[in-house]
Amino acid sequence: MNKSATLIIMAAGMGSRFGGLKQIEPVGPDGEIILDYSVYDAARAGFDKVVFLIKKEIEEDFRIITDGRYDGKIKIDYAYQELNNLPEGFTVPEGRVKPWGTAHAIYSCKDVIDGPFAVINADDYYGVDTFKVIYDELTREKEDTGVYDFSMVGFKIENTLTENGHVARGVCKIENGYMTDIVERTKIMFRDGKIMFTEDEENWEEISVGTPVSMNLWGFTPAIITEIEKRFSAFLRKNIDTNPLKCEYYIPFVVDELVKEGKAKVTALTTPEKWYGVTYKEDKQSVMDALEEKTDKGIYPSPLWK
Numbered sequence: 001m002n003k004s005a006t007l008i009i010m011a012a013g014m015g016s017r018f019g020g021l022k023q024i025e026p027v028g029p030d031g032e033i034i035l036d037y038s039v040y041d042a043a044r045a046g047f048d049k050v051v052f053l054i055k056k057e058i059e060e061d062f063r064i065i066t067d068g069r070y071d072g073k074i075k076i077d078y079a080y081q082e083l084n085n086l087p088e089g090f091t092v093p094e095g096r097v098k099p100w101g102t103a104h105a106i107y108s109c110k111d112v113i114d115g116p117f118a119v120i121n122a123d124d125y126y127g128v129d130t131f132k133v134i135y136d137e138l139t140r141e142k143e144d145t146g147v148y149d150f151s152m153v154g155f156k157i158e159n160t161l162t163e164n165g166h167v168a169r170g171v172c173k174i175e176n177g178y179m180t181d182i183v184e185r186t187k188i189m190f191r192d193g194k195i196m197f198t199e200d201e202e203n204w205e206e207i208s209v210g211t212p213v214s215m216n217l218w219g220f221t222p223a224i225i226t227e228i229e230k231r232f233s234a235f236l237r238k239n240i241d242t243n244p245l246k247c248e249y250y251i252p253f254v255v256d257e258l259v260k261e262g263k264a265k266v267t268a269l270t271t272p273e274k275w276y277g278v279t280y281k282e283d284k285q286s287v288m289d290a291l292e293e294k295t296d297k298g299i300y301p302s303p304l305w306k
Contacts, residue, residue: 004115005138006049007042007131009035010105010216011062011122012081024065025278027287029295030303033065034125034277037291040304042118043074045131046139051077051112053105069305079109087233093244101248102216107228114222119251121216125287126153127273128299130217137269138219148227148264150255151219152179153271154212157188157195164280165189170214170252171197171207172268179266180259182214182252212268215275218251219267227263228254 024033039050050070054062059078070076081099083092085108099105106119116138120126130153137151154172161167166189173181188197188207195211196204232249239247258264276287295302 003046003139004049005047005135006051006113006115006117007038007047008051008053008079008106008109008113008117008119009038009122010053010102010119011035012053012055012099012105012108025284027278027284028291028300028304032291032304034287035065035122036069036304037125037300038120038122038131039070039074040300041126041128041131042135043070044128045135047074047118047131047135049075049077051079051109051117053079053081053109055099056080056082073305077112079112081105081108087229087236090233090236090240093240096245098246098248102251103228103249103254104232106220106251107225107232110222110225110229113225116219116221118217118219123277124215125276125291126215126217127271127275130271130273133269133271134217134219137267147262148221148223148258149267150221150224150258150264151267151269152214152255153217153219153269154179155215155271155273155275156209157207157211157213158209159273160213160215160275161188161190161195162277162279162283163190164282167279170216172212172214174212174268177268179255179268182256184250184252212270214252216251218255219269224254227258231257 027034042050052066081104083096118134118138134153142149160169166187168184168186169188170182171185172179185197191204195207197207198204231254235249255266259266276290278284278287294300
């Protein structure tokens with residue numbers, strides 16, 4: 001069986017001025033950024049190509065960081081999430097600068113994807129085990145049932161929080177090993193010793209320890225790109241007039257529709273890893289401490305890229 005798989009790293013949210021942006025803050029013992037660890041872990045898990053999804057306007061600055069860094073380790077390609085990459089009949093609303101969302105990000109990679117792929121955020125640390133889990137799922141032998149066979153890796157919610165404020169997570173419902181529902185909760189945090197979320201800043205509800213949440217790590221076949229292409233126009237017709245500057249088309253929207261229509265199933269994978277990220281500036285030290293500890297234990301070499 002073909003063991004080829006691609007990793008898409010969504011980095012189009014980066015601005016043109018890199019100074020101070022959390023995605024390129026040095027966090028490793030030798031100045032590595034979080035992105036470096038994702039590429040390294042993907043390569044040793046078995047992925048043979050990484051696609052950096054960026055904006056054209058930041059390409060020159062981005063390549064200063066990435067060009068030559070991974071030579072001999074893994075193939076690197078680029079795709080571009082541009083505002084004007086829209087279905088026929090649509091134009092960019094005046095004043096729009098915000099990208100069209102994570103589903104549009106995947107759609108923007110259609111010319112460099114020809115097999116199974118995973119997708120992650122550029123500014124999240126996912127951990128060694130996580131990449132092994134998704135790679136093994138993407139490359140295992142699967143029976144053709146006529147239903148799209150997708151996957152996601154869920155983290156235990158307590159492994160994805162910060163002590164320094166609230167976070168947004170996709171809270172998942174799992175039945176018989178498959179994800180049946182995902183709800184985006186935009187404000188989750190530790191509160192009074194519990195994990196709580198709110199939608200209105202007044203009413204708080206508890207989320208149980210161990211609840212699986214999505215960190216935007218999905219496993220797909222190219223069929224998802226076809227589905228996004230078909231559905232994006234309907235999304236724009238519904239939202240572009242009412243919210244022209246900020247409406248976004250997210251991966252969970254598409255996946256949820258396909259599952260509820262019976263066109264896709266999503267295998268729910270799990271990982272024991274702890275997420276790290278610099279959601280708040282106060283988070284940086286804890287990320288640095290964790291990566292230094294992992295390096296001291298031999299999980300990563302120092303420097304990471306020799």
